[in-house]
Amino acid sequence: MTELVGTWKYLESSNVEELSSELGTPNDVYNIINKMKSNMIIDLNDNEVRIKMIICDQELDQSFELGQEVEELTFDGRIVRAIVTIESDKKMVHVQKHGFTETVITREVDGDTLMTTIKSQQHVATIKYQRV
Secondary structure (H helix, E strand, O other), X not given: OOOOOEEEEEEEEXXXXXXXXXXXXXXXXXXXXXXXXXXEEEEEEOOEEEEEEEEOOEXXXXXXXXXXXXXXEOOOOOEEEEEEEEEEOOEEEEEEEEOOEEEEEEEEEEOOEEEEEEEOOOOEEEEEEEEO
């Protein structure tokens, strides 16, 4: 079983505001997300990964068949084409395409820490979580 599976509690982040601005996230949406700090649950069942983001009383619960492109509604309201792959027992890559833009979200485990790196064309943001 992959080390990615589990419940993860937000610890800290960097450059999220710059990335959100580049992606066109409305300020009011960014302010809500930023104040509430997200927790995340990752589950893997056969060839399907489930990623559940919890921000205060709001949840974004999505399932992806590994390696298959699907339509995804992001927390900031964008509709993207997405592909999720498991690169190793400790690493998941989530690629989102929106128009001519591509965002790559890499989630990688080191011990009880999950580091999420989000790369767009101009910015890189990181979000650090701790296993609960």
